[in-house]
Amino acid sequence: MTSIMTMKGTKQLIKELRAAGSESTEVEVKSGLHGFPKSALETMSAFANGSGGTILFGLTDKTFRPVKGFDAQRVHDAVSNAVRAKLTPHPAVELSVEEFEGSRVVRADVEEMPYFDKPCFVGSKGAYGGSYIRIGEGDHKLSEYEVSQLRDNRVQPGYDREPVENGNQETLNSQAVENLLEKARVRTPSAFAGVDTRIALKRLNVTTESTRRARPTLAGLLALGVYPQEFFPQLNVTFVAVPGTSLGEVDAGGVAFTDNQSFNGPIPSLITASVDAVRRNSNRAAIITGEGRTDVYDYPDVAVREAITNALMHRDYSSYARGIQVQMEMYTDRLEIRNPGGLYGGVRVEELGRVFTSSSRNAALAKLLEEVEMPRTGSSVCENRGSGIARMAYAMEKAGKAAPEFRVTPTSVTVILRHAPVGATWGARRGDREDPGDSAAVPVAPAMMPTPSGALVAAGEPVQVGTVASAARRGGARGSDARTTGPRAPEEAAVSWRDSSHEHELIEFMSRWRGPVTSQRVQDALCLSQSATNRLLRRMIDAGHVVPTAPPRSHHRAYLLADNLARVRASRRAATS
Template structure:
């Protein structure tokens, strides 16, 4: 797994104090009585998802350093990581000096997918594997653990024989077209074989009880009606009138359209794409000498997301009760499929042409040689080109890139319904007074919208890795962005955003309390802060002046005015502070 440079301890603790909370990848323990046994679960959590940092010797309320036996804690934590979880948790363990006291820090490294799950040895794999959520640590379900174990081998659920079905349950026309294409393209592999033998060699059938039966991949692709055997292996399309599922429109309707797409994969895809298309708005655009209908979402994006979901979803028995769900909201398109990412797939690397992994190898191969309708194109390319195509298409259309959210149970792709280069963004970029390339303009617009940017982001637009590095390096040289991290883990921030983060970290605890008390758009006077803070007027005034100096607070009147009030700034990069 990719490792990023850890945040310095002093900066990390200042951030904890600033937010008054622990993020999901940080665990703080006072450890006054020794190394807590609960850290076994924490080691499992961090090893299973994203890694994390353990800090021992700090209070978990205000993160104040305590007097602890740091040497004993380091020894105990190292022993716990080596002996109390399986496989052993890895990471650096150091004693560091913070505010005059010695504390212990361990940076736990996320395990390689083929080693997961990491579990508390005494509790066993299916009872002692943990993951962290917004609500705290929880045990992984059997289904989730099975998905992790799946990464150690090539899953073969798509090769599973459907004993209840027979060859007669396959559509003769679909099978004939597929076999004709395969035997003509690769005649040497099938010379002298009859149709039954060819189907067996291709993995479409297998013999059970003396009779041939279709495999799951064959039934899904060529079955006359696969849902006879697997009712939920289909696609549903829902068009909604409001941005939240379940909220009715003013006249009471909860759905604008609700479609269930059954049949073989080709039919399901065609019906799902048609369902999404008829519920999208479109506008006529003149291109060259002709008129073109342009939809809310490029049809190529819709198609690739659906094909990707069908090809890579989980087909294990535990997921066969779940369908692929497509939801069209007024502000976004969502495609959701069962099962998390398979293999060494990280959404942060999407755009890198080397990122590809097939959970269903047989199905992927079949779809690559199965025509979609009568248009001559295949259902899928099986070249890892689906997501890069989505990224490039949205980039060319000037749209915000998709958001990927995944856990071990599902993958959810969201395509926002808004342009990247809005008039506000274009105005801000113009105000910079820089001669920028189109790639740099798109990069700045993406950062302005709050999205992350890495080298792989530009690669997803079709830019070569070396050219992407050159474009980003030039933005750093111009002082417009700041590089964070190095190598493959490097990401980029707007310079103004990075500077504001540093200003926040430099505040005292009382100044942070004042900032948290203020909300954008609310004016307060010095007298409003004296009682909550428990300090005098001069102290509050000095802290407010420091916040003004940092650009985080503005005053409504000159320093000696009796009507002087204060307001927290709420500005975006490049915009004037109110």
């Protein structure tokens, strides 16, 4: 039962309904003038499959006034009988008859069904035709996939142990397999030391049997395969970077995606490619200390890595979902990572990150990923201890960012990371923090304060030295900022630096280069994507700071600073005079 239902009295609920002028996600009103309405069965199913809720019988659905002629006792008894006879399984419903404005109403508090009993459905319609969920103020029938997800919660799914049709040992990466076996022999010698390779792979759930013709399991293919998408093309990761805060927004040039990619390969490669993509499309800052330079990005690598690892490890791999990718959407204010499949094993959204839960939908895959190595680092893909979300939250807090958010439906889980700093102030420089006694204070990222020329400042001072997402993604640039000199208030410096960081960098780079530079050299020097580089150059040309050396589609097109071009022309005139 949701806390709102247990805390609020009937009069308070009706007062809120009247103030809002409509029903809510937690409260439904039924007239009941002609007895028990059949639609109440759908509402009780919806509340039981969701977070619980309350039905009030004996009120009008427009003004929420008592219904004249309402027989409260008759409806009370009908509701009690219907719960037992017409709903499967029977939800827990607390019934009461209460006095209200000179009349009587029937209140039915429907408790949420335990996860291992869901879905609750109207018996005459069956599970796939009579299961409902509450969305807004209405009851909506669950899809076949949604019902299957709820039913999978009752048992340990075995989709990750299924054999891959037409697969064989050659579909696995031999080096990755050897690394796995070596680690297994060291960690558990009693099970793997001196054991035939085929038997060891069967015990590790990499293959389905210990014969030469053994086929890899889905878990084995995903963790160790050369190219799993040969068999399951959609079991990959898609990534888009959007120049706004919602899909469909376009930038000034009509571009809908500043980056749009599909990552393929086994899970370790998918994780690496995903983290790299977020870095590539993030703002980058550098902190210069006596020990050297440290790059800092919008989203901590640890948080992104844990989020994408969880998505790939805990996603639904049933036949219903094998056509759905893990999706990454990067907006100007947040990163969203969405996987098919709701929460598994009774985990509640409010518990995520607060308790270590290692309930895994894909037990064989999760166990295997404990031993499989990541490229570049050689560390394991995961710990499989239920601590991933806690590490994600800690990394965000340490970077001064908001805690991860979660959006959960019966068929998906979305992790939302926001890059805006929490409690950051322009006084928080050199790693300083606000008073720890301030309840709103959290560790914050150092403020980014450039010099007017955009050059690096004294050691220990952070400077934003490059971004991968263009300034257009952040709301455009102001060409005049590149020429601004003199002191400015910290707030003004913050705005202009965010808007013009690329212009400063480009001018500084081209000043050092002096001769014509190609767009590829700019792209490499500023760590930008190709589309971001092209937009930056167009803005600088429009502002009169940069001059192209050839027409737009020429292979010989390069770029000069306007000041450099003036010097070149003056030098030529002097040489010919």
